[in-house]
Amino acid sequence: MNESDLPSFLLDGEEIPFTPGQTVIQAALTAGHYIPHLCYHPEFVPHGSCKVCTVKANGRPAAACTLPAQAGLAVESDTDELNDLRRTLVQMLFAEGNHFCPSCEKSGNCMLQALGYDLGVMTAGFRHFFPDRPVDASHPDILLDFNRCIFCKLCVRASEEVDGKGVFSLTGRGIMRHLIVSAESGRLADTDIALTDKALEVCPVGVILRKHVGFAVPIGRRRYDERPISAQALDDAPRMMEPKHG
Amino acid sequence: MAEGRIRVATASLAGCFGCHMSLLDIDERLFELLEKIEFDRTPLTDIKHCGPCDIGIIEGGCCNAENVEVLREFRRNCKILVALGACAVTGGLPAQRNHLDLGACLSEVYLTEPGLVNGQIPNDPELPLPLDQVHPLHEVVKVDYFVPGCPPSADAIWKILADLVAGRTPRLGHGQIQYD
Ligand code: SF4
Numbered sequence: 008m009n010e011s012d013l014p015s016f017l018l019d020g021e022e023i024p025f026t027p028g029q030t031v032i033q034a035a036l037t038a039g040h041y042i043p044h045l046c047y048h049p050e051f052v053p054h055g056s057c058k059v060c061t062v063k064a065n066g067r068p069a070a071a072c073t074l075p076a077q078a079g080l081a082v083e084s085d086t087d088e089l090n091d092l093r094r095t096l097v098q099m100l101f102a103e104g105n106h107f108c109p110s111c112e113k114s115g116n117c118m119l120q121a122l123g124y125d126l127g128v129m130t131a132g133f134r135h136f137f138p139d140r141p142v143d144a145s146h147p148d149i150l151l152d153f154n155r156c157i158f159c160k161l162c163v164r165a166s167e168e169v170d171g172k173g174v175f176s177l178t179g180r181g182i183m184r185h186l187i188v189s190a191e192s193g194r195l196a197d198t199d200i201a202l203t204d205k206a207l208e209v210c211p212v213g214v215i216l217r218k219h220v221g222f223a224v225p226i227g228r229r230r231y232d233e234r235p236i237s238a239q240a241l242d243d244a245p246r247m248m249e250p251k252h253g
Numbered sequence: 254m255a256e257g258r259i260r261v262a263t264a265s266l267a268g269c270f271g272c273h274m275s276l277l278d279i280d281e282r283l284f285e286l287l288e289k290i291e292f293d294r295t296p297l298t299d300i301k302h303c304g305p306c307d308i309g310i311i312e313g314g315c316c317n318a319e320n321v322e323v324l325r326e327f328r329r330n331c332k333i334l335v336a337l338g339a340c341a342v343t344g345g346l347p348a349q350r351n352h353l354d355l356g357a358c359l360s361e362v363y364l365t366e367p368g369l370v371n372g373q374i375p376n377d378p379e380l381p382l383p384l385d386q387v388h389p390l391h392e393v394v395k396v397d398y399f400v401p402g403c404p405p406s407a408d409a410i411w412k413i414l415a416d417l418v419a420g421r422t423p424r425l426g427h428g429q430i431q432y433d
């Protein structure tokens with residue numbers, strides 16, 4: 008199909024073509040337009056929990072990662088109002104966990120941190136919770152640092168859907184929400200998690216970490232040192248709508 | 254007070270002086286800066302108390318009663334207060350003790366640590382009492398601007414200072430905002 012035959016919607020005044028079935032964020036990223044997001048992952052069914060991707064569709068707030076693209080929709084995303092909201096969400100995530108970036112192995116490769124940079128978040132603003140969340144170092148090759156979990160559920164989904172294991176789950180509601188390991192002992196060592204599991208790859212922050220390889224890439228050469236997350240996300244987006252000739 | 258110069262005070266609270274080192278790292282731009290500002294209380298001048306100032310810059314969070322007192326003195330005297338660096342902005346690495354009991358921390362360090370002989374928890378009236386948790390500055394006083402980074406780069410510090418001295422709202426561009 009030619010791009011011009013496709014239905015389209017407006018994103019910040021620009022026409023975005025889409026294939027029916029795509030969400031607003033998928034169509035936008037495919038067309039080279041960035042909408043900030045955190046819990047959305049191109050390979051997984053959207054979870055719609057972080058709300059960082061909130062846009063206004065025909066004037067109503069909606070999560071761009073779950074909103075189906077529809078012809079004629081007028082979507083606002085890059086506005087002061089929405090970016091302020093996104094900043095506040097990022098600030099709350101920082102205040103809720105224990106994020107000590109200078110001592111975090113994920114630093115420089117972390118989506119939460121990179122979003123903060125891109126949105127210009129200079130402070131968490133709120134009173135920090137400083138919660139008590141002991142780490143799980145029981146596994147010989149994998150460390151779990153619960154202090155940094157943002158409850159995006161990506162590891163839960165990856166472990167269930169791709170690895171076929173169900174190593175992780177989220178439990179509790181609201182502020183009591185937390186990640187647990189599905190073993191009677193509650194320890195990672197007593198699960199069948201393996202270094203090759205998809206669950207290890209998907210965590211956007213520094214919770215599920217390979218041991219023995221921390222800080223291997225020097226500052227300046229890490230993923231988001233080189234390019235802001237807004238540029239990186241576009242590189243990573245599937246480009247199934249490149250114009251097909253003939 | 255030299256005519257027309259902007260008066261600046263700085264202090265390091267529960268920090269490591271890394272942010273001050275990074276400030277000095279602006280190198281020869283310091284000369285340019287010194288034509289426009291003069292220092293009040295800072296580790297560079299050794300003035301002990303902060304007088305009325307245009308800009309106060311604080312490195313480090315609050316881990317003890319003296320930190321709180323100094324911070325309040327800065328807030329009272331400075332028109333603009335800047336939290337400089339990860340510790341001032343978030344509590345930083347010292348705040349990694351926040352989920353631990355203070356009494357347990359003190360006894361591990363001073364009493365039960367292997368190799369200690371006749372250890373005792375310091376209790377001199379001259380010593381400021383530690384707070385039960387380390388607090389970022391904005392949890393204690395109103396902070397006008399935040400500069401994250403451990404430490405913020407010299408370029409980021411220069412940009413903030415240059416903006417403030419020129420009377421602009423300080424802003425950092427991509428690559429200048431860093432949390433590590
Ligand atoms: S997970 Fe990300 S935001 Fe949290 S401490 Fe690590 S690098 Fe910083």
Ligand code: SF4
Pocket residue numbers: 155156157158159160161162163186209210211212214215
């Ligand atoms: S551990 Fe990582 S992937 Fe799993 S829910 Fe927490 S932040 Fe998401």
Ligand code: FES
Pocket residue numbers: 043044045046047054055056057058059060061070071072073
């Ligand atoms: S990315 Fe859409 S809700 Fe998280």
